[in-house]
Amino acid sequence: SLDKDAYDITVISPTNYFLFTPLLPSTTVGTLEMRSLVEPIRSVCRRKNARFLQCEAQELDLENKEIIAKDDQGRTYHQPYDRLIIAVGSQSMTFGVPGLEHCNKLKTITDARETRARVIDCFERASLPTTTPKEKEKLLSFVICGGGPTGVEFAAELYDFLVDDLPGYFPSISRDEVQVSIIQSGDHILNTYDKEISSYTEQHFSRSHINVITNHRVRAVAEDHIVYARKPTKDDPNPEEKILPFGMCMWTTGIAMTPFTKHLKEQLGGAQKNARALETDSRLRVAGVPDGSVYALGDCSTIMNPKLVRGIVEYFEEADTNHDGVLDHDEFAHLSQALIRRFPHTEMHLSKAGEIFRMYDKDGTGSIDLDEFRVLLSDIDQRSTTLPATAQVAAQQGKYLAKKLNTLAAHSLGMPGNAGDGGSVPYDEALARFHYSHLGSLAYVGGTAVADFGDGFLVKGLFGAKYLWRGVYWSEQVSFRTRALLALDWTKELLFGRDSSRF
Amino acid sequence: SLDKDAYDITVISPTNYFLFTPLLPSTTVGTLEMRSLVEPIRSVCRRKNARFLQCEAQELDLENKEIIAKDDQGRTYHQPYDRLIIAVGSQSMTFGVPGLEHCNKLKTITDARETRARVIDCFERASLPTTTPKEKEKLLSFVICGGGPTGVEFAAELYDFLVDDLPGYFPSISRDEVQVSIIQSGDHILNTYDKEISSYTEQHFSRSHINVITNHRVRAVAEDHIVYARKPTKDDPNPEEKILPFGMCMWTTGIAMTPFTKHLKEQLGGAQKNARALETDSRLRVAGVPDGSVYALGDCSTIMNPKLVRGIVEYFEEADTNHDGVLDHDEFAHLSQALIRRFPHTEMHLSKAGEIFRMYDKDGTGSIDLDEFRVLLSDIDQRSTTLPATAQVAAQQGKYLAKKLNTLAAHSLGMPGNAGDGGSVPYDEALARFHYSHLGSLAYVGGTAVADFGDGFLVKGLFGAKYLWRGVYWSEQVSFRTRALLALDWTKELLFGRDSSRF
CATH class of the missing domain: 3.50.50.100 (FAD/NAD(P)-binding domain)
Incomplete structure (x- = not known):
């Protein structure tokens, strides 16, 4: 949904199609056709007046803001960028197993x-x-x-x-x-x-x-x-x-990381500490890139949640409006809302402020002191796990980023990056952080599907769960085309069974 | 259409699908899906209670009536047969061109x-x-x-x-x-x-x-x-x-011949003279196999038309009922019908007996003498070209053979081949020869199609000829399944254009 009038888009990928991997297992016995999970990148590019280069990204020149890509003949090409979005996915982890x-x-x-x-x-x-x-x-x-x-x-x-x-x-x-x-x-x-x-x-x-x-x-x-x-x-x-x-x-x-992300991680040095993915801030900007012009999303990236404990004194003093050294019920409720606004990932931990207050007021004084507050923040920090490497997360990140980039473009006269004024850091800071809303986990388990929509709302093996599973993935497709193809495939399987041809 | 109760069928093929090659060019730019041209052999086998072996035929043991096949591990297997049908297709001809x-x-x-x-x-x-x-x-x-x-x-x-x-x-x-x-x-x-x-x-x-x-x-x-x-x-x-x-x-x-047919040709020695395909008689029996139990059809075979000139004296004397040494109009008309019955491929040359009579009565005596008759038969022999290597010929041969084998099975108590009485030669002789009826040649030439239905009835570049072309191939499909898939593909192309993904 990136605005094609605001941006001049170039897509670099060694394959010229987008693959919807969550349904890949269905192709292995012929329930689905591989082609039905695939959207030609050039079809998407056509809608966006975007340029497509069938090259593999090799290296990032952060100094000159260029991506160095290699074509299949091994020749390199330098593509300048104002903003770069890294979405190169991941590799299988070997765990050192031989063979x-x-x-x-x-x-x-x-x-x-x-x-x-x-x-x-x-x-x-x-x-x-x-x-x-x-x-x-x-x-x-x-x-x-x-x-x-x-x-x-x-x-x-x-x-x-x-x-x-x-x-x-x-x-x-x-x-x-x-x-x-x-x-x-x-x-x-x-x-x-x-x-x-x-x-x-x-x-x-x-x-x-x-x-x-x-x-x-x-x-x-x-x-x-x-x-x-x-x-x-x-x-x-x-x-x-x-x-x-x-x-x-x-x-x-x-x-595991692809060679490109591994190389970039080494380039960025101490700012990158995760062994499995590129670390980004909650605005999806890759950590360690000074001008904030490089974003990463999907399986190749992971969002670093800031350690709340580090800001404990600041938050506490701000919240303690009557300066009595403890937080009463109202002060805590206000603080919770402020924290949720600032750190969206805390919503699941702080939304029920009343309950939380009672839970962490261990000594039952009707107020939370600094020590009790520290326990709470540590608990939140510990429970804030990284987002799962799923298509659902990547899709939401993509939408978030497109919306943000459109807003940035609309609110700047000319592109800040182009003007050489140090990139869009101040602009970006003003916009919302990425907030993941988990719509549920789905898996097809043979004849039926299981679903976990969070908050204990589970669906297991209901008649029709298979079709629910299909329906959810169906609605997530890139285009009407892949959606129609999937519907056809499922109809074909129903009518004709699977295809046992081997080629 | 082989009768599954009369025969115990085994299919041996290195691929486990049947490919409708005439539409293969359409898959090269994404108009059709490859899978739509493919029928799993096991689907056909299921309908016929047939056995399928994914092996490659290597050699024929004519003595013991066994086909020697090799699996993909290189192990050989001997499959006995009563009747063998060879339909292994052909290879590309290289004409000795290097590279x-x-x-x-x-x-x-x-x-x-x-x-x-x-x-x-x-x-x-x-x-x-x-x-x-x-x-x-x-x-x-x-x-x-x-x-x-x-x-x-x-x-x-x-x-x-x-x-x-x-x-x-x-x-x-x-x-x-x-x-x-x-x-x-x-x-x-x-x-x-x-x-x-x-x-x-x-x-x-x-x-x-x-x-x-x-x-x-x-x-x-x-x-x-x-x-x-x-x-x-x-x-x-x-x-x-x-x-x-x-x-x-x-x-x-x-x-060109595949290694299997080349090997068989050498085995059969002098009976096989064609360099490009196995020669069969007009009942599709491979020449040189004494008990007539081996048939061949499709691109791997070619039908030898008997040289009519060789039987000239016999035909002439039989036809000359009044023994005056020449054939008058009625005698010639009778002879034509007899020849057509005996040699179906002469139909296109002899069906208009009146015209032919006038054409070959060179001296205008109102009768055809032996010399004039020799010219006619030589002309027919020369014009009787081999059938083209097309799907149309192979499909008609397949139907002919299935019908014949069903008739043979229905008219024998027990299988003659099984009884060890020298095979089915006398039975087979009593049944009709293969007669090819050319339904027309079709080709898609971009945006439109050309068709040649014989007798000068041509279709060229009419609006809709493209759909005629599709319709004809559509009706030739093996199963309802491939027919439906093709219809879907053409609809997909119309709606979504071709797919540019490369994998």
């Missing part, structure tokens, strides 16, 4: 295509007369490393394929011969979701004969098996290693 | 995907600021070797893309900068079509700024240019070599 080249992944279209081909290959090979029973068992073992949304949804799609299409397409393979295993290092799968959701999913999977192996870590991946073991504990510091043969192994865990 | 690895082809899904990626790559690279004007000119030169239906339709799709989508997607490239050239060794493109059709297409292309270079041959292909020259003539036996740089080069010419 990940034997795993399939689900980050790109190529990954999805390879996964689909591999799944079909396993079934095709397993139904050949030349295949021994032992090989067949191995081929029909699907191992998923990581019990996050991607792993769970891939398991669910596999399960759907097994139930709906396997008997018709591969009559020589019975359901019992297929083994699907999820290896998860945490206590539960879907552990960023509400606990009830994750245990519902575990039960649903165990009924569907999907093995959920929690508290285990993958140690190594070989060509046709993984080595895994229970997480070391005090009682058992060297747990026994186990072997699980596979026909295909899916690696879905973790988020 | 064809630099060309794109259009035989398989992978070919089409690579072509699509290459086309988009050329445009993406051409619009980069790092690209020099000379490179841009090279990148935007598309060379098509071969002016048959595939080459022409690919040129037409490229043209559509240039007209409909280029300005919106690639604003930095103008239409004039794009050069499309077709190199054709013959006098005309589409030379298996009616002359009027091919000259209409040439005019249409020249108006569309597509260069048609006829009477030229490609001598060599390098990484980024072709070397070509005029066909040598008596006056100019060593024509000058010319160079044409390209961003992509499409090789569409010729049909």
Whole structure:
């Protein structure tokens, strides 16, 4: 929604399409077409009179405000900018596990295509007369490393394929011969979701004969098996290693920096402390860039929440209007509102000021003293976790940034960056911080979906939850085009079943 | 349409889908989705209770009636058969031209995907600021070797893309900068079509700024240019070599045997004389297989028409009922009907017996003597060209064979092949020969289509011919599924334009 009259837009990307990754697991067994999740960047550019360069960003020249990009012939190109938005996404985390080249992944279209081909290959090979029973068992073992949304949804799609299409397409393979295993290092799968959701999913999977192996870590991946073991504990510091043969192994865990963000982080030195993503302030400006002209959003970035404890004296003195050294009920209520306005992420902790007041007035004096206030702020600081690396966050950040940039453009005669007056720092400061409103977490778990809309409002396995899940993603699509294509795909699947062609 | 109760069917193929190749050119610029041209073999097998093996046929053991197939691990498998149908298609002909690895082809899904990626790559690279004007000119030169239906339709799709989508997607490239050239060794493109059709297409292309270079041959292909020259003539036996740089080069010419058919041809020795395809009799039985249990159809086979001249004395004496040494009008009419019944391919030459009689009664005696009859039969033999390697022929052959095999099964108690009584030769002889009825030739030439329905009934560039073209192919699809998908694709293109994503 960036104003095309106010900005001259250039998009630099090594792929010329935008991929809606949350639905990628659905393409692996043919429920969705890959093309339906893809929006050509040039279609978007056409609407915005934007320029598109199929190049890969290599380096940032902060001095001259240029991005250095490389084309696929290896030639570099310097693109000057007034404002730069970094949205390069992330890579899979390896955790130092050897042999990940034997795993399939689900980050790109190529990954999805390879996964689909591999799944079909396993079934095709397993139904050949030349295949021994032992090989067949191995081929029909699907191992998923990581019990996050991607792993769970891939398991669910596999399960759907097994139930709906396997008997018709591969009559020589019975359901019992297929083994699907999820290896998860945490206590539960879907552990960023509400606990009830994750245990519902575990039960649903165990009924569907999907093995959920929690508290285990993958140690190594070989060509046709993984080595895994229970997480070391005090009682058992060297747990026994186990072997699980596979026909295909899916690696879905973790988020790591791309070479570009890694390089930028090093360039920015001490201002960047996070190992997994670029740190930004709550206005999405990359920390350490002096003129505030570089923004980052999506999986490649994380918002640093300021430590409230550091400003404790200032806040307390401002709030203590009658200067009696403690905060009474009204003073605290005012302070809460002021803090929420200033630090939107505190809303979930401070919105119910009355309750909070009673909770932290430990000595029951009817007022909060500085020590009690310190405990409260520390608790908030601790609970303010980083935002999840989801499409939902990235989409809201994109909208926030476009709106802000439009406002900045509308309120300045000429672009401050262009005028060489040190960028837009003072302007930007005047505008609102980014505030994430969590609309709920969704996951498709095979035949049904689970949803966690926050505040304990959960949806689990209701009839129709599958369509709710589809509906939410459907409404999030970039364009009417992808929305229509998705609707067509789902209709096709309903009418014709999945497509078992392998190419 | 093979009877699933009469036969136990096994399908052996290295790919697990059937590809409708005539529409493949449409996928190269995103008008059609590749998946829409594809029917999973397992869907067809499900309807027929057939078994599918994803293996590649290697060799035929005629003695033991076994097909030896190899899986993708290189292990071989022997599949016994009572009747074998060979439909392995063909390969591109190289004509000994060096450097064809630099060309794109259009035989398989992978070919089409690579072509699509290459086309988009050329445009993406051409619009980069790092690209020099000379490179841009090279990148935007598309060379098509071969002016048959595939080459022409690919040129037409490229043209559509240039007209409909280029300005919106690639604003930095103008239409004039794009050069499309077709190199054709013959006098005309589409030379298996009616002359009027091919000259209409040439005019249409020249108006569309597509260069048609006829009477030229490609001598060599390098990484980024072709070397070509005029066909040598008596006056100019060593024509000058010319160079044409390209961003992509499409090789569409010729049909050659696959390794499997080549091997089988050698095995069958003297019975097989054709260098490009397996020879069959007019009942589609592969020549040289003694028990007639091996059939071949489609591009991998060609029907040997018996030389009528060889039977001249027999036919003449049978027809000359009054034994006066010449054929009068009635005798000739009877003979014509008998010959048509026996050799269906003579129908187009003999159906108008009256005209033919007058034409070949050179001396005007009102009767045809043996010498005049010899001229007639030689003319027919010469004009009986082999059937074109088209989907239309293959589809009719498939229907013919299924119907025949059903009849054979219905009229035998137990399968003759199973009983070890020497196969079904006598049974098969009693049934009709294959008769090809040409329904017309179609080609899409950009914005419109050309059609040649035989007997001079031509359709050229009518408004709506494009939809006629689509309609005919649409009705030829294997299943309701592919038909629906095609309709959706065409609707999508109409609504949303083509998809420029490259993956």
